[in-house]
Amino acid sequence: MAIGSLKRTHYCGDVRADDIDKEVVLFGWVQNWRDHGGVIFIDLKDREGIVQIVFDPSVDEKIHQEASKLRSQYCIGVKGKVRHRPEGTVNPNLKTGEVEVVVEKLEVFSECENLPFPVEEYVHVNEEVRLKYRYLDLRKPHMQRNLIMRSKAAFAARNYLHSQGFIEIETPILTKSTPEGARDFLVPSRLSPGRFYALPQSPQLFKQLLMVSGYDKYYQITKCFRDEDLRADRQPEFTQIDLEMSFVEEDDVIEVTEGILASIFKEVAGIDINPPFKRISYQEAMDRFGSDKPDMRFGLELKKLTDIVENTNFKVFRDVVEKGGIVYGLNAKGCIDFTRKEIDDLTKLVSIYGAKGLAWIKVKANYELQSPIVKFFSKEEIDGILKRLDAEPGDLLFFMADTPKVVYDSLGALRLEIGRKLNLTNGDEFNFVWVVDFPLFEWNEDENRWEAMHHPFTSPKPEDLEYLESDPARVKARAYDITLNGVEIGGGSIRIHRSDVQKRMFKALGISDEEAQVKFGFLIEALKYGAPPHGGLALGFDRIMTLILKEKSIRDVIAFPKTQKGVCMLTDAPSEVDEKQLNELSIRVRKPKKD
């Protein structure tokens, strides 16, 4: 690191009392500029931190004169001597707070024009402006910390995986539609006019082929692509830690995954997350938390009430039960003071999930009940409900009667919202849960057919194989998802490695032989040539980093993210292109139809 005669000796943030009396050379940016009694003090910042540098006219008047022209975010290099700060000016909050550097040589590499926003932490800036001037936004200490930690996390994961005998193998970005079922990004081919590559939604099929090829343990930290309408925690391109192993069962993949996560959390957060993590079945997760990615940092569990109210006089509940629906309750412990407005807001929340209303009971002193619905229940029913819900004075009880899907989704969302309102979700805990025993299929109401809950290459449990055709609903998958604080951070499965089972699976999904051949023919073919049993998993790296760094958005752990409309504010991508380029690619832009 040298510019002419200046050879860097330290990062700014690394100067210490040990260096006192040493000559140092530092490069960095002017963060603060103060004049105290004719002496100029500057906080010089680089990626490792800040150090105070001093321009004293009694040391060198010319340099002091030059320093008086420095302004915020000028990029400079200095040579000087480290000294102890004068008594009373030591800053114990700063790693370099004991020392300062008296400058003897100054070089200004670049000046800085008027900034669009101050490059300082905690100044609120509109996100679109942050993204447009991302190079300034990324100069902020917490963004630098995020990207540095991301790099350390990836390296920790790689170290662990290599120590376990994994081989990193790159799979293609210009490829064919993969089986995840989301919308593909397409790339027109110039050399094959009218044909398109697809960007991979995951390396799924390639990594399975690598197992067929005998690589035994594959991993890759790689970009995946989905052209979906973007939600807060989605990006059109995202990064997965992707792995696959041969000759394994569920426990092998789970153990390796726990090892990766332990390495990352140790490196980034300095904590032991102590695997093995708890496991919960899909059905138990739905019953207790109304979600297949349960946030188990807090209770507020759902309770089944169907059996208590199946013969009730309350027609709304009884009708639901008669139609095969279910009735569940949730005790919002100590929430009796929720206002009418708060309850209305919660009712609005659950309506998003299809709930037609939200019944409630307030439990007052001496178990006096306040509720619009209590009058419909028998004493026996009321007693049963209160007992099942552990109701005590001060509690607010919620009820939902509907199809299982609506009940789980709406009470699951209600539970999370109440958890947030009660501040049960903002502690320091990292709560990992494996969700296992997923159904292999789920029913697609719209298309009136069974769909793969994960993907069509997921292996059924051996004991359920015989029901693949006769009773798909009871077939469980050899799949496992890993959740952290209620966020799904990864998932995987043991795959089908027998071509006969793979064919039955396609059939059960209503995929014709021809369609299977066109889409996945090469995989079906590969399974004929001595495919090993294998399984794997993918972790969502962006999400993991968001959670570990306690950021609100994955955009804060990605150097150059896109907006929710898929736009890069910095480069203005996507952009218009020349007609000539489109001609070469044998495509043209379709004029939007007017409605």
Add this chain to the structure above:
Amino acid sequence: MAIGSLKRTHYCGDVRADDIDKEVVLFGWVQNWRDHGGVIFIDLKDREGIVQIVFDPSVDEKIHQEASKLRSQYCIGVKGKVRHRPEGTVNPNLKTGEVEVVVEKLEVFSECENLPFPVEEYVHVNEEVRLKYRYLDLRKPHMQRNLIMRSKAAFAARNYLHSQGFIEIETPILTKSTPEGARDFLVPSRLSPGRFYALPQSPQLFKQLLMVSGYDKYYQITKCFRDEDLRADRQPEFTQIDLEMSFVEEDDVIEVTEGILASIFKEVAGIDINPPFKRISYQEAMDRFGSDKPDMRFGLELKKLTDIVENTNFKVFRDVVEKGGIVYGLNAKGCIDFTRKEIDDLTKLVSIYGAKGLAWIKVKANYELQSPIVKFFSKEEIDGILKRLDAEPGDLLFFMADTPKVVYDSLGALRLEIGRKLNLTNGDEFNFVWVVDFPLFEWNEDENRWEAMHHPFTSPKPEDLEYLESDPARVKARAYDITLNGVEIGGGSIRIHRSDVQKRMFKALGISDEEAQVKFGFLIEALKYGAPPHGGLALGFDRIMTLILKEKSIRDVIAFPKTQKGVCMLTDAPSEVDEKQLNELSIRVRKPKKD
């Protein structure tokens, strides 16, 4: 690693004499099957190697019976006891050659249908078939070695870079045209109809922005994309080890690059490549080797003869000199026996580079000269030529008179071809050379304007800055390329970090302010806010692996490469897509015009 009760204890290739009498569990593929006197011997193979397993009917008749049904490439698991091989059957060429495993338990995971080609080394298979059944091709030991070594190489590079304080930062794949000037792959945007992302030809602008953001040392091992007509050593997607550093000069980047290469070669080939590597100026490389990527494993250097023949009676040469051209010779040492046909082939070769012919002189015993041109020269000229070329009896001298470009290109190619014919290029040497002092510009004959020899962000040498407008031809760049055995494996430069210089550079290239703004506005803007001096480099990882593994094609170091037409034979990508998908993307396929 467990399937039911079978928990792997060893990789096949890892069983040793130390393991004798131990119970082992192995998983792998049947590589060879032999019946010797009723006992079945199988070579069981996994990614780490081969071990002999034995099915002896006197040990277990039932298992012996099952083993008799095993065929090539069946995937199996076995449990058994390790024993010393009987005397006389030890195989010292095999790491496991002292031992064999007597099988007590056998599980067949998958059978294997008739193979499209034998999964054995050294059986020649047409490359298209290899690529179609890539999962079988990748089972071959040398392909497994290639990919395993590639993984180790990448990890070694990362280890080195992290040890040097580099931070890995991911840059976008869905982005905007970058300044390399090759053809972009485009990705139509669904959310912004009529607009397109481009896949990056390199992370050039993003890594410069990361320097502006203060990350100091960035690296990434990442895919880059160029939609070019593919040559033998090109792929539409390829992998770069990409880096950028702040507050550096040429020597800093060169030193880090040498460190990366040393780490890789130590890890993969087990050798010390002993940096620092030699450096040669662009002009010297052209003068001596006719190439800016000189293969310096052998001599056969070009020699300038212009001064000797400038007044010759040989009109062909004199005319060239009078028009500003040059005359060079090359001594093909000891090649006097080249036949007429061989010389004709060489003449054809140089004609590719625009040469109108290839003059030659054979130096026979007693310096008797045989040549179609010797009669045109004076004795003084002949003496000068022979002396300059160190001609001795037995030599074949070649001559070229033309524009510098044609002379360098054609004699450079001639030199390489003669080197190959003389077996000077197939040793074990790894010969690294830095080429430095490149011109900043090169003249584009077709478009009648100056172009950037590297890219428009390359910094001119400070001492040449004043000639940027007045004499572009004399301006040297702060650029450096690294070549290995005559192949360019990487290149980089110190960048322009001052917005005023960047503007002058665009102007010198005939890029209007408006065009610069549209294409690179964000970079020009970024340089206004305290940009540090910075520079970097990118290494072509596929090419490095090809050279280190002594493969002929980069396709042999890439798991799933494409053909020269950009087709993936395995998945059949690129492929046709549904009209619905095109509709969503607001594009349509343009019917090819009939000529």
